[in-house]
Amino acid sequence: MLSIVSCKKDSKPNYQYMPNMYESLGYETYGEYNVFGETGQEAQLPAPGSIPRGWMPYDYENSTTGYQLAKDSLKNPIRYTKANQESGKELYNIYCAICHGEKGDGKGTLVKREKILGVPSYDDIGRAITQGSIYHVMYYGINSMGSYASQTSEHERWQIVQYVQKLKADLEGKTPRVDTGVALSTEVVKVSNETTEENHDNAHH
Amino acid sequence: MKQVKYRNSASKILLLGTVFLFSLLNPVLAQEETATPEAVATEAAAAGGDVTKGEALFKSLCAACHKRYKKMTGPALFGVTERRDTEWLYSWIKNSSAMIASGDADAIAIYEEYNKTAMNSFPQLTNTDIDNILAYVMVPKAAPKTPVGTASTAVSPDSGSGVSTNLILLALGLIFLMLVGVLFLVNRTLRNFAAANNIELPEEEHRKPIWQSFVENQFLILVTAIFVLLASGYFVYGYFMQVGVDQGYQPIQPIHYSHKIHAGDNKIECKYCHSSARVSKHSGIPSLNVCMNCHKSISEVAEETATEDYSKAFYDKEIQKLYKAVGWDEGSQSYTGDTEPVKWVRIHNLPDFAYFNHSQHVSVAGVECQKCHGPVEEMEVMYQHAPLTMGWCINCHRETNVKVEGNEYYAKIHEELSKKYGVDKLTAAQMGGLECGKCHY
Ligand code: HEC
Ligand code: HEC
Ligand code: HEC
Ligand code: HEC
Ligand code: HEC
Ligand code: HEC
Numbered sequence: 237m238l239s240i241v242s243c244k245k246d247s248k249p250n251y252q253y254m255p256n257m258y259e260s261l262g263y264e265t266y267g268e269y270n271v272f273g274e275t276g277q278e279a280q281l282p283a284p285g286s287i288p289r290g291w292m293p294y295d296y297e298n299s300t301t302g303y304q305l306a307k308d309s310l311k312n313p314i315r316y317t318k319a320n321q322e323s324g325k326e327l328y329n330i331y332c333a334i335c336h337g338e339k340g341d342g343k344g345t346l347v348k349r350e351k352i353l354g355v356p357s358y359d360d361i362g363r364a365i366t367q368g369s370i371y372h373v374m375y376y377g378i379n380s381m382g383s384y385a386s387q388t389s390e391h392e393r394w395q396i397v398q399y400v401q402k403l404k405a406d407l408e409g410k411t412p413r414v415d416t417g418v419a420l421s422t423e424v425v426k427v428s429n430e431t432t433e434e435n436h437d438n439a440h441h
Numbered sequence: 442m443k444q445v446k447y448r449n450s451a452s453k454i455l456l457l458g459t460v461f462l463f464s465l466l467n468p469v470l471a472q473e474e475t476a477t478p479e480a481v482a483t484e485a486a487a488a489g490g491d492v493t494k495g496e497a498l499f500k501s502l503c504a505a506c507h508k509r510y511k512k513m514t515g516p517a518l519f520g521v522t523e524r525r526d527t528e529w530l531y532s533w534i535k536n537s538s539a540m541i542a543s544g545d546a547d548a549i550a551i552y553e554e555y556n557k558t559a560m561n562s563f564p565q566l567t568n569t570d571i572d573n574i575l576a577y578v579m580v581p582k583a584a585p586k587t588p589v590g591t592a593s594t595a596v597s598p599d600s601g602s603g604v605s606t607n608l609i610l611l612a613l614g615l616i617f618l619m620l621v622g623v624l625f626l627v628n629r630t631l632r633n634f635a636a637a638n639n640i641e642l643p644e645e646e647h648r649k650p651i652w653q654s655f656v657e658n659q660f661l662i663l664v665t666a667i668f669v670l671l672a673s674g675y676f677v678y679g680y681f682m683q684v685g686v687d688q689g690y691q692p693i694q695p696i697h698y699s700h701k702i703h704a705g706d707n708k709i710e711c712k713y714c715h716s717s718a719r720v721s722k723h724s725g726i727p728s729l730n731v732c733m734n735c736h737k738s739i740s741e742v743a744e745e746t747a748t749e750d751y752s753k754a755f756y757d758k759e760i761q762k763l764y765k766a767v768g769w770d771e772g773s774q775s776y777t778g779d780t781e782p783v784k785w786v787r788i789h790n791l792p793d794f795a796y797f798n799h800s801q802h803v804s805v806a807g808v809e810c811q812k813c814h815g816p817v818e819e820m821e822v823m824y825q826h827a828p829l830t831m832g833w834c835i836n837c838h839r840e841t842n843v844k845v846e847g848n849e850y851y852a853k854i855h856e857e858l859s860k861k862y863g864v865d866k867l868t869a870a871q872m873g874g875l876e877c878g879k880c881h882y
Pocket of ligand 5: 797
């Protein structure tokens with residue numbers, strides 16, 4: 237048995253019984269086919285000018301002026317509910333915490349290991365980030381921080397914004413914003429009740 | 442017994458020899474190390490600041506855009522006190538945009554040079570803080586720390602270690618050959634002696650060969666035949682069953698990308714790179730812009746990252762491959778627009794007739810990646826951990842409970858099904874996870 241196993245080369249795929257049942261007729265994800273031009277790769281950029289479903293244009297340009305404009309005027313369209321905050325937290329811990337730290341103090345794992353330096357804390361007064369600027373930075377990136385637009389959807393980015401604002405408020409010792417306004421259904425009432433309770437707790441801290 | 446003793450002492454001599462060599466090298470090393478702090482001290486005194494405090498400030502506030510000896514978003518800062526006077530630096534660092542607005546010629550020139558990238562203002566810094574930072578940036582670059590000592594002991598992966606093990610093998614082979622030769626010679630001389638002294642060497646007597654008695658014994662033959670048949674049946678079955686199973690498949694990838702370094706040592710979340718696992722059928726291989734989110738700043742690995750098998754030079758070369766593929770020019774810190782695809786070799790691939798969806802397992806069921814892909818965070822080179830056979834899928838569906846908490850979607854069906862089966866926890870199988878159409882259609 238050992239000899240059979242050791243004959244098998246690990247750097248080559250194994251034989252198959254009925255390859256025509258195994259190999260797809262359609263183009264497979266990450267396959268290589270002649271029809272795809274010079275590189276032959278199935279993985280292609282979208283055709284120029286195509287727009288993903290549900291995509292909304294982002295009006296602020298990628299420049300210092302665009303940044304300033306977004307910082308001053310861009311507002312978060314989602315409601316600041318607890319559910320959104322939880323999703324924001326999950327996404328934040330996947331995409332941002334590795335540099336910015338779970339508390340948003342700029343001390344993520346990569347910073348502690350000195351792989352990436354100069355990650356600001358969210359309460360940095362020189363930067364004075366706002367909901368608009370957080371979104372703008374995630375969309376385009378800024379200086380050495382890259383863009384996260386390819387990994388997240390618009391809705392997800394706004395959830396992250398909410399969570400970053402919460403972290404900022406926590407760092408500054410303020411109470412994070414929670415929307416309790418007019419509820420649309422009983423379910424939402426329940427959620428907002430929960431959050432006001434938490435709000436209360438926060439005030440005591 | 443003698444020989445063993447001898448070998449032992451040989452290794453002792455070797456060991457002593459190396460220790461001796463090291464003790465010779467040591468003073469050289471020690472000198473190298475003491476040299477730098479001295480230089481640091483003098484420089485610090487000259488600039489009139491505290492280097493350690495400056496280092497902390499620099500790393501937390503400035504390092505996002507500046508390196509000391511290399512251009513990044515902003516200019517390299519080593520030597521800046523020679524370019525500018527101190528007052529200019531104080532006001533620039535505290536509020537650069539105000540200075541540009543006020544029409545300072547130098548300020549405008551450098552702002553234009555860096556394509557009008559705004560440097561943040563740092564109103565919180567005092568002049569002493571800035572002195573400390575400047576003292577830190579003026580420390581000259583230390584000579585690379587791999588002189589005499591390490592150069593001769595450290596082995597690089599592609600040449601060094603291979604050669605040395607080969608050498609050892611060769612030496613062992615030679616010794617073995619020599620021993621055989623010696624035995625042969627001894628045998629011959631002994632025989633010569635025997636012949637010379639007229640001693641009769643005992644002749645081998647003729648017996649019935651063992652195979653003949655074996656052939657005559659019918660029972661033994663039957664038993665052996667059965668055994669041979671069973672054994673070959675077992676092996677043939679084993680061989681046929683592993684056809685089409687790619688467990689352990691480990692192709693060589695175009696860039697030596699290590700999950701151990703990224704997901705293990707640096708604890709980067711799997712979904713940071715495989716972000717579509719959250720929402721779609723495929724986990725996807727990250728496009729290179731995702732790599733550049735970090736690798737804009739990380740152009741080389743730290744000394745400690747190098748292992749015995751892979752040297753720092755090897756890893757740095759791999760990062761250069763990434764730069765070449767995305768067309769990133771380190772010198773000017775910009776994209777050249779010259780790109781080429783990286784053709785990663787796909788490892789996990791189910792046959793066309795089976796359907797598998799990641800988001801269903803990862804987001805809905807909350808199954809850890811490692812359950813199916815094994816200890817990825819320890820893999821220097823990626824391989825297929827699980828067999829990905831139908832039996833493997835089905836087993837897991839039989840054993841795993843459906844995660845119903847916080848999922849209203851399942852509430853009703855869960856309640857009815859658990860009544861039907863008389864259990865309080867449903868497995869995936871009881872929810873229909875064994876129906877052929879769920880995976881084949
Ligand atoms: C690879 C490390 C890294 C990751 C991951 C990262 N950032 Fe950053 N971030 C940085 C660095 C470095 C800066 C400082 C950039 C500069 O030079 O201005 C920064 C700056 C910021 C700023 C301040 C920008 C300003 O207006 O001055 C915000 C807000 C921010 N990041 C949010 C995020 C969010 C949200 C995420 C997750 C989607 C994220 N970052 C992920 C490294 C990172
Ligand atoms: C957001 C990125 C960023 C950060 C953070 C930053 N700088 Fe800069 N810095 C720049 C850029 C870009 C320039 C080039 C001029 C310009 O475009 O404004 C520059 C220019 C300078 C200069 C002028 C260099 C010369 O050759 O004249 C000095 C000095 C300087 N920075 C010091 C600092 C110090 C000290 C810190 C930390 C307290 C710091 N910078 C933080 C981006 C940054
Ligand atoms: C920094 C980005 C990054 C992170 C983080 C990362 N991966 Fe990967 N992963 C890649 C790249 C690039 C490849 C393709 C090259 C290869 O196969 O080694 C890959 C390949 C894989 C494959 C094989 C895909 C195939 O071809 O079948 C699996 C499985 C995988 N990763 C699982 C994981 C798991 C599990 C984690 C978390 C422990 C993880 N990855 C974290 C970038 C990443
Ligand atoms: C979240 C940050 C991050 C991302 C994203 C990332 N890397 Fe890395 N990479 C690192 C760190 C940290 C190191 C180790 C540096 C050190 O040890 O000093 C590293 C090291 C490397 C190395 C050298 C060691 C090795 O693994 O061979 C290569 C090559 C590399 N990365 C390629 C990639 C590729 C390709 C991608 C995109 C699929 C990628 N990296 C994405 C942070 C990242
Ligand atoms: C229930 C088992 C299971 C879990 C959990 C799982 N995978 Fe997979 N993974 C598979 C199978 C099966 C394939 C082959 C899919 C195919 O060929 O269609 C695969 C394929 C992949 C691939 C190759 C490319 C692709 O998308 O088909 C990557 C990358 C990958 N997985 C990463 C991950 C990551 C990251 C996680 C955790 C977030 C994860 N997987 C969780 C079973 C699993
Ligand atoms: C949980 C998913 C799942 C279910 C349910 C399932 N299969 Fe499969 N089946 C697979 C996978 C995955 C493979 C591919 C195995 C491989 O490549 O070795 C497979 C392969 C097969 C094959 C090809 C032989 C082989 O092992 O490669 C046959 C035939 C088959 N299935 C029949 C069935 C029938 C009949 C049912 C219903 C009783 C069924 N399957 C239910 C996942 C499933």
